[in-house]
Amino acid sequence: MGRALMPASGMLSWRRWRSTDGALFVLLGLALVYSYWTYLWLPLTRPSPQDYAQATEYVSSQFQPGDLIDANPSWAARAREYLGDRPLVAWRRLDGEDLTPYSRLWLFSLFGAEARKPVRDGLAGRTDLLEERRFGGIDVRLYRVRDHRPVVYDFRERLERAAVWIEAGTRRHECRIWEGGRWRCGQEAWNCVGREILEVGDEPRLVIWPHPAEWGTLAVEFREVPLGNALAIGAGFTPAGVRKGGLPVNLSLEVEGQPFWNRFYEPRSGFFRDLVGTGPLGGQPRTVTFRVRTSDDRLRHFVFAADVRD
Amino acid sequence: MARAGRSATRLEHLFAAALAAAYLVILLATAWEVGLTRDEGYYFRAADLYLGWFGTLWEGLRGGHLGALRDDVIARHWSYNWEHPALLKTLFGFSWKLFHETLGWTSQSTAYRLPAMLLAAGMIYLVGVFAVEAYGQGVALFSMLALATTPRLFHDAHLACFDVGIATLQLAVVYAYWRGLTSVRWSLLTGIVFGLALATKHNAFFVPAILGAHALLRGGERSEGRGPPGPPAPLVFLAMAVLGPLIFFLHWPYLWHQPLARLGFYLRFHLHHEHYPVEYFGQVLTQPPFPPSFVFVMTWVTVPLATVVLMTVAVFRGLRYELAGAQGSLLTSDSERQDGQRTRLLLLLAGLVPMLVMTLPGVPIFGGVKHWFTAMPTLAILAGAEFDRLARWALGPRRLALRWGRAAYGGLALLTLLPGLLGIRLVHPYGIAFYNELVGSLRGAAELGMQRNFWGYASRGNLAYLNEHVEPAGRVFFPPTNLDSYRAYLRDGLLRGDIQYSATLNAADWATIACEGPLADDEYRVWNDWETGRPVTGVYLDEVPMNLVYRLPRERR
Numbered sequence: 078m079g080r081a082l083m084p085a086s087g088m089l090s091w092r093r094w095r096s097t098d099g100a101l102f103v104l105l106g107l108a109l110v111y112s113y114w115t116y117l118w119l120p121l122t123r124p125s126p127q128d129y130a131q132a133t134e135y136v137s138s139q140f141q142p143g144d145l146i147d148a149n150p151s152w153a154a155r156a157r158e159y160l161g162d163r164p165l166v167a168w169r170r171l172d173g174e175d176l177t178p179y180s181r182l183w184l185f186s187l188f189g190a191e192a193r194k195p196v197r198d199g200l201a202g203r204t205d206l207l208e209e210r211r212f213g214g215i216d217v218r219l220y221r222v223r224d225h226r227p228v229v230y231d232f233r234e235r236l237e238r239a240a241v242w243i244e245a246g247t248r249r250h251e252c253r254i255w256e257g258g259r260w261r262c263g264q265e266a267w268n269c270v271g272r273e274i275l276e277v278g279d280e281p282r283l284v285i286w287p288h289p290a291e292w293g294t295l296a297v298e299f300r301e302v303p304l305g306n307a308l309a310i311g312a313g314f315t316p317a318g319v320r321k322g323g324l325p326v327n328l329s330l331e332v333e334g335q336p337f338w339n340r341f342y343e344p345r346s347g348f349f350r351d352l353v354g355t356g357p358l359g360g361q362p363r364t365v366t367f368r369v370r371t372s373d374d375r376l377r378h379f380v381f382a383a384d385v386r387d
Numbered sequence: 388m389a390r391a392g393r394s395a396t397r398l399e400h401l402f403a404a405a406l407a408a409a410y411l412v413i414l415l416a417t418a419w420e421v422g423l424t425r426d427e428g429y430y431f432r433a434a435d436l437y438l439g440w441f442g443t444l445w446e447g448l449r450g451g452h453l454g455a456l457r458d459d460v461i462a463r464h465w466s467y468n469w470e471h472p473a474l475l476k477t478l479f480g481f482s483w484k485l486f487h488e489t490l491g492w493t494s495q496s497t498a499y500r501l502p503a504m505l506l507a508a509g510m511i512y513l514v515g516v517f518a519v520e521a522y523g524q525g526v527a528l529f530s531m532l533a534l535a536t537t538p539r540l541f542h543d544a545h546l547a548c549f550d551v552g553i554a555t556l557q558l559a560v561v562y563a564y565w566r567g568l569t570s571v572r573w574s575l576l577t578g579i580v581f582g583l584a585l586a587t588k589h590n591a592f593f594v595p596a597i598l599g600a601h602a603l604l605r606g607g608e609r610s611e612g613r614g615p616p617g618p619p620a621p622l623v624f625l626a627m628a629v630l631g632p633l634i635f636f637l638h639w640p641y642l643w644h645q646p647l648a649r650l651g652f653y654l655r656f657h658l659h660h661e662h663y664p665v666e667y668f669g670q671v672l673t674q675p676p677f678p679p680s681f682v683f684v685m686t687w688v689t690v691p692l693a694t695v696v697l698m699t700v701a702v703f704r705g706l707r708y709e710l711a712g713a714q715g716s717l718l719t720s721d722s723e724r725q726d727g728q729r730t731r732l733l734l735l736l737a738g739l740v741p742m743l744v745m746t747l748p749g750v751p752i753f754g755g756v757k758h759w760f761t762a763m764p765t766l767a768i769l770a771g772a773e774f775d776r777l778a779r780w781a782l783g784p785r786r787l788a789l790r791w792g793r794a795a796y797g798g799l800a801l802l803t804l805l806p807g808l809l810g811i812r813l814v815h816p817y818g819i820a821f822y823n824e825l826v827g828s829l830r831g832a833a834e835l836g837m838q839r840n841f842w843g844y845a846s847r848g849n850l851a852y853l854n855e856h857v858e859p860a861g862r863v864f865f866p867p868t869n870l871d872s873y874r875a876y877l878r879d880g881l882l883r884g885d886i887q888y889s890a891t892l893n894a895a896d897w898a899t900i901a902c903e904g905p906l907a908d909d910e911y912r913v914w915n916d917w918e919t920g921r922p923v924t925g926v927y928l929d930e931v932p933m934n935l936v937y938r939l940p941r942e943r944r
Contacts, residue, residue: 098780099780104696104700105693108696111825112824116806123930124930150834153833155925155927155932161921162921188930272915273911281907316671
């Protein structure tokens with residue numbers, strides 16, 4: 078008798094669980110399973126201080142000039158405490174960054190971030206894996222960068238040796254005071270040409286801040302520049318400049334007073350790169366002049382970086 | 388399910404009070420490690436100034452003169468921080484006077500914070516009483532614990548701020564109104580509590596909209612004689628209209644001599660409030676309007692997952708039943724269809740209106756979920772009712788009558804609420820960093836580009852390091868921890884007395900940097916000007932940096 082009733086009871090129970098309340102109860106159950114899984118998984122994947130000590134000691138011992146360390150994911154940058162005095166970035170999008178200034182790339186990854194698509198895409202075809210080591214919760218990989226083009230002259234590093242002025246018609250206002258890493262071009266704090274680290278295109282970047290003035294053209298001139306095979310130029314706006322919108326900024330380049338290259342930058346998010354060949358001009362050191370113009374200087378937080386590549 | 392007219396028993400009151408007291412004890416025991424937020428520093432100073440006025444008044448009364456009532460004397464004490472009403476700041480001041488200066492029971496900061504913690508405990512108590520009267524003991528217990536284990540609310544419950552306080556006061560108004568549906572005394576009391584809410588924070592301006600909507604939607608039933616007998620609906624609104632502004636005016640001496648002009652300052656400040664940039668899915672929001680989804684998405688990712696699932700199901704179920712009822716087709720599955728007080732409708736309105744207000748296009752960018760904490764108590768009750776429904780469905784009425792059935796109910800409740808406690812354990816004392824399991828906790832939030840820091844409070848975690856390492860009279864750059872918070876740390880002995888506050892990086896030897904998207908330039912400035920990208924220590928939560936300490940390199944000193 079009891080046996081005979083069981084299937085019917087089971088069916089009743091199944092129907093009960095297929096009701097709205099049954100579905101909601103299952104939903105709550107799934108949420109709880111996921112919650113407990115999360116709180117179990119978090120400590121299991123967290124690297125220990127010993128993992129950090131071993132991994133960073135290994136990177137330090139193998140580090141060479143021309144190497145770059147990328148802490149990955151971008152927010153997990155505790156590695157800075159150990160390796161922060163070496164070239165270290167924490168790129169949000171490795172696939173959008175230029176690796177060629179560096180000979181080798183150390184990928185210092187936590188939480189399996191080395192396997193993420195932007196990272197894989199950013200490395201594929203541009204690097205060769207040299208070695209891989211695991212230190213508990215930390216994955217360290219060393220890559221050789223293909224098409225490495227060493228930097229032979231960095232304009233930002235030599236900014237204090239540059240001549241800076243604003244010209245309007247026949248007037249020329251010299252920016253003669255070098256103070257705190259900036260050439261002062263006026264009383265206002267923003268009116269300067271400075272060596273800065275600012276967020277451009279979602280990354281902090283080492284850039285030159287040449288705030289344009291609408292009443293004239295801002296010029297930054299470098300003498301005795303050893304022109305190699307190419308000039309790498311990147312430029313863009315800080316988030317405040319992007320938010321403000323407005324008119325574009327023009328960045329142009331002269332070599333020995335002759336127009337050489339020119340680009341307009343709209344105030345939108347991004348760090349826009351150009352690699353301009355300089356082969357025919359190579360050989361003798363040259364005078365290189367950057368000119369920045371806009372017809373609207375309000376919140377024109379425009380910056381650029383440039384270097385000469387072999 | 389709602390049981391109109393049932394008052395909580397003495398034992399139920401005692402139980403709710405005991406749980407609230409336990410919550411208060413936990414808050415007090417954990418407060419010392421919770422860093423001071425920018426606003427708290429301002430409110431401490433305001434509390435001192437306001438207390439000073441009471442001192443002047445007392446001295447005057449003893450000497451037989453009332454000079455303290457002159458406008459110049461009032462303005463000297465009360466014109467500071469006029470952008471918020473004075474009730475809580477005044478309580479902070481008296482608490483400091485009593486618990487720190489007179490009794491010496493607590494540190495200075497904890498004494499200032501104590502009234503806010505008491506109000507937080509009061510919220511737990513009120514939720515318990517409201518829920519037990521509306522739905523029963525199981526719902527009450529679950530709702531109280533759900534609220535207590537909401538990590539962001541737990542964090543803010545420690546702070547000498549107004550957000551948890553106004554959440555308590557709004558709940559008190561809603562509860563008093565609900566009781567006032569059947570009682571003249573409670574109707575009048577609603578007016579008084581509303582006045583106290585107005586004296587707490589401007590969120591109270593939206594409470595009449597909640598109650599008004601409830602009264603309107605319930606009006607039909609009253610006219611049909613379906614509701615319980617009670618005073619006429621206008622009474623409660625009359626009480627609020629008279630007593631509310633009166634208490635608001637009386638509590639704030641700043642208004643006494645120039646009520647309209649100064650009320651105008653206050654209102655204009657909030658109508659033209661500055662924006663606080665906030666990170667949201669990798670974007671820094673700086674200008675209104677918020678994305679319309681902001682408030683709801685932020686709630687969904689900052690309340691423990693199981694709790695927010697229950698809240699959401701309860702809201703959708705409640706709306707479905709209420710809409711059906713409004714169309715005259717009460718659903719038989721609606722267990723509350725006979726509730727003449729329309730309790731569920733009131734809870735829905737009190738839970739949703741604060742969130743909807745924050746989605747209005749003109750609302751300034753604030754970012755913190757604390758701005759709609761007023762929604763949480765009633766949403767917690769709704770979540771409790773939903774849990775109760777599902778648990779009863781799963782266990783069945785026969786099993787619930789048995790001891791093991793009740794134990795299973797309790798076990799299921801604990802199992803549902805324990806993740807909230809695990810969340811608190813993960814993030815405390817940096818509760819503003821809490822994100823729930825849905826986004827992968829704090830780590831996932833960092834990955835998604837969500838705000839994890841605010842107000843400079845995380846520098847608290849680096850004070851011990853600074854005490855140990857900063858050279859005598861060393862200067863520390865503390866953005867965005869403000870001077871008032873720094874002074875409070877000094878007064879409490881949490882920061883060495885000789886360590887100096889540097890307003891600029893250039894004049895500093897050390898810097899504590901908040902890891903917060905909108906303030907990222909502070910860290911880049913250190914990298915650039917000090918030419919180092921190497922912090923010497925930091926506060927990390929699950930490897931997510933919260934606050935980093937940099938030291939000026941030796942060669943640049």
